[in-house]
Amino acid sequence: MMKVTDAEFVKQFVRMCDDGFNQGWHERNGGNLSYRMKPEEVAEVKELLDETKEFQPIGTEVKNLAGEYFLVTGSGKYFRNVILVPEENICIIKVDETGTLFQICWGLVKGGRPTSELPTHLMNHEVKVLLNENYRVIYHAHPANLIALSFVLPLEDRVFTRELWEMATECPVVFPDGLGVVPWMVPGGRDIAVETSKLMKKYDAAVWAHHGLFCAGFDFDLTFGLMHTIEKAAEILVKVRSMQDFKLQTIKPDEFRHLAKDFHVTLPEEFLYEK
Ligand code: 13P
Ligand code: ZN
Numbered sequence: 001m002m003k004v005t006d007a008e009f010v011k012q013f014v015r016m017c018d019d020g021f022n023q024g025w026h027e028r029n030g031g032n033l034s035y036r037m038k039p040e041e042v043a044e045v046k047e048l049l050d051e052t053k054e055f056q057p058i059g060t061e062v063k064n065l066a067g068e069y070f071l072v073t074g075s076g077k078y079f080r081n082v083i084l085v086p087e088e089n090i091c092i093i094k095v096d097e098t099g100t101l102f103q104i105c106w107g108l109v110k111g112g113r114p115t116s117e118l119p120t121h122l123m124n125h126e127v128k129v130l131l132n133e134n135y136r137v138i139y140h141a142h143p144a145n146l147i148a149l150s151f152v153l154p155l156e157d158r159v160f161t162r163e164l165w166e167m168a169t170e171c172p173v174v175f176p177d178g179l180g181v182v183p184w185m186v187p188g189g190r191d192i193a194v195e196t197s198k199l200m201k202k203y204d205a206a207v208w209a210h211h212g213l214f215c216a217g218f219d220f221d222l223t224f225g226l227m228h229t230i231e232k233a234a235e236i237l238v239k240v241r242s243m244q245d246f247k248l249q250t251i252k253p254d255e256f257r258h259l260a261k262d263f264h265v266t267l268p269e270e271f272l273y274e275k
Contacts, residue, residue: 004045004106005086009035013071013090016139016220017082023228025141026079031212032115035220036125036136037069037092048106049092055101060119060190062126063099070095072114072121074107095122115140119193120214127200128216135216137223142212145234150209152241155181157199160207161271166250167233167240169259174229176265179205187211205230 004010013035020026020033070093073082077089091107093114102114115121121138128135153159161178165171180199185192187208196214199206205226206214213230217223240247251259253272260267 002045002048004048004092007041007045009037009041010071010086012220014083014086016224017073017079017090019224020139020141020227021079021082023141023143023231025143025227025231027142029076029078030142031079032073032075032117032121032140034073034115034118034121034125034138035071036065036129037071038136042069045092045106049094051094051103051105053103053105055096055103056113058095058100058102058118058122060123060193061098061100062095062122064126064130065095065122066097066099068095068125069093069105070122070125072118074112074114075116076112116188117193119188119190120196123193123197124200124214124216127197131201132218134218137217137220139215139217139223139227140212141215141227141231143227143231143234145238146207146213146231147210148238149234150181150207150211155183155207155209157181157203158271158273162273163237164230164233165256165271166247167236168229169251171229171233172256172259172267173263173265175203175205175226176260176267177203178268178271179203179207179230181207181209184209184211 025031072093073090082089087107087109091114092105093102094105095102117140124138157180160181180203182195196206200216204216215223215226217226256267256272
C-alpha cells in the first residue's frame with residue numbers, strides 16, 4: 001500500500017529539509033518549511049489522511065486559504081531528523097472554512113504541532129497566492145552570513161538589496177524585485193507575521209534582523225535556490241568587509257541597468273541610487 005512519504009511532493013520536501021541542514025542553516029530546531037499542496041496531490045494521499053482530529057487556532061486569519069492543505073515542519077523538530085523519520089517530524093494540515101483554524105491530518109505521529117511560525121507561513125502563502133497562484137513554498141532558515149549582516153548594515157530594504165546585488169552578477173537576475181527587512185521582533189506570533197507578509201507583497205525574500213530569512217517561491221528548487229543565492233551573496237559581502245572596509249571596485253548603477261536590459265529583468269530604480 002502507498003504511504004504518504006512515497007508521494008513525490010513529500011520526497012522533494014524531505015530532500016529540501018536535508019539540503020538545508022547540510023548547508024548549516026538549521027541548527028537544532030532552527031528554521032521551518034511549508035508547502036501548499038496541489039489538488040491532485042491532495043487527491044493522491046486523501047485516503048491516508050485522518051480528518052477527524054480537533055481544529056486548533058492558527059493565531060491569525062487566512063480566509064483565502066480556506067480548505068487548503070499544507071505540508072509543514074513540526075515545531076521543535078530538527079531538520080536533520082526529517083529525512084530519517086519524516087512522519088515524526090513533519091505533518092499535513094488542513095485550514096478550515098473560516099481560515100482561522102487548522103487540523104493535523106497526517107504526521108507528527110509522536111505528538112507535536114506545526115511550526116511556531118505557522119502564522120507567518122500562512123500569511124505569506126495568502127499574500128503570494130493572491131498575487132500568483134503558482135506560489136507554493138515558504139521557507140525560513142537561519143543562514144549565518146545574512147544574520148551577521150543584520151548587525152552591521154542599516155536595516156533598510158534598499159541597502160540590503162543593493163549590497164547583496166553587488167556581490168554576485170546573478171543576484172539581480174535571481175531576485176530582481178530585491179528583498180525586504182523586518183527589524184528585530186519577537187518571533188512566533190501574529191505581529192511578525194503581519195510585518196513579513198506586508199513585505200511579501202513586494203518581495204520574494206524578507207530578512208528577519210538578528211534571526212534569519214524567509215523566502216517564497218513556485219517550487220522547492222526555486223525557493224531553495226533563492227535562499228542559497230542570497231546567503232552566498234551575504235557570505236561574499238562578509239568576506240569583503242572582513243578584508244577591508246571599502247570596495248576598490250564594484251558593479252555600478254549603469255552596469256546594473258545594462259545587465260537588466262540584456263537579461264530582460266526590470267530592476268527598480270530605488271535600488272540603483274548613487275552612493
Ligand atoms: P519551530 O521549531 O517552531 O519551527 O521554530 C524554529 C524557528 O526557527 C523559529 O523562528
Ligand atoms: Zn527562526
